[in-house]
Amino acid sequence: MADLLSAPKPPRARLRELLRAAAEGSPLLAPGAYDALSARLIEQAGFDVVYMTGFGTTASLIGRPDVGLLTATEMADNARRIVAAVDVPVIADADTGYGNAINVLRTVAAYEQAGVAGLHLEDQVMPKKCGHMSGKAVIGADEMVGKIKAAVAARRDPDLVIIARTDAAAVEGLDAAIARARAYAGAGADVLFVEAPTSEDDIARVAAELRGVAPLVFNWAEGGRTPALSLGRITELGFSLVLYPIGALLAATAGIRALLDTVRKDGTPAAALPDVPTFGEFTDLIGLPEISELEQRFRP
Structure with a gap:
């Protein structure tokens, strides 16, 4: 847990070490934090990394759905608070980079200054939507390649992990999503994230075709469109990082509702x-x- 007087530690280097270890064994598990308190609870539970969820950040800051309503500044500020609350590496959702390749330069700088160890950028049209919602649209693959190149050029610490996410499976099909992921790896992305495959066969195909290209993310989106595979199956397929983005948020919501129901019924x-x-x-x-x-x- 973060100490007010603790010496700075190299969380970015630690994240790279953890990802290398995951490639040879079990995947790295990253529950989603939406604020500093939930991040501290994740660290206290013994997890080695915290994931700052954009869905949860939007819900907690403005009580609205994840449809591109937050700005880069609001997201980076939340990342900064989460990073300050824990000693483990933090991976943060950076949405689309909040504009074109020039905006990505500033976004990466802001997130790096916030202290995150890794961030992911997606190829949706801005304003974006949660990857498990309908009605998504994606920019051209060539434009996204330019944005990944900009992200790589913008980082000052070479240990900052750049994760390239594609939402093309729901829009252009799985073949296009896999081709985009390969192109993003060629542009310098460290980790690949094919969002929202809708069957176990599709998940297995993503793993089979991309596993040797770069480490892979599996988004275990609670209640989302991707099948809820067991950790054993995810490990067998060779994914290096598993995100559990909104479980903590949903659990907190259920707990608050239960307490408020008691107050409403009993008066205390x-x-x-x-x-x-x-x-x-x-x-x-x-x-x-x-x-x-x-x-x-x-x-x-």
Whole structure:
């Protein structure tokens, strides 16, 4: 867990090490965080990496769906808060890069300054939509190649992981999506992400045709269009990184609803309190003991 006085650590180098290890064994698991608190909980649960979900960021910041409503600044600011809350590497959703290749230059710089260890860019038309929604549209493959080249050129730390995501499977078919992924790898992407295949056969084909090209992402989108494969099957297919983007967000929503239902029915939250952390437990997990120690250390 992030310490207020801890020395800076190289999370980008650690992410590359973790991805290399994943290529030889089990994939790296990255639950989705939508804010600093959920990121801390993911780290405390023992995960080696946190994924900043764009879907969850949009829902938590403005209470709206993931349809391209947030700006690059809002997304980068959320990434900065999440990075500051944890010591593990953070991979962040950077949507389309928020414009053309020139905008991508600025987006990558902002995310790198925020401290993320990796980010993914997608080839949707702006404003984009969640990859598991209908009605998506994609830009031309050549334009996206230029945006990936811009991302690679913009990074100052060579350990920053650039993930190229294609949403073309739902628009142009799986053949086109695989061809795009190959082109994006040729442009310098470190990791490939074919979004929303809709059958296990399609997932297996993505893995078979791209596994030797670059490490691959499997997006285990809770309730999305992609079949919910077991971790064993995902490992067998050779994916290096598995995202669980919105499970924490959905669980938090269910918990809040349950507590509010209790208050509405009973007039107090008393009946719901046995199912939630105590006040003391919660202040401990968000770092109050550390603050108390620092207060003693710097007391006049």
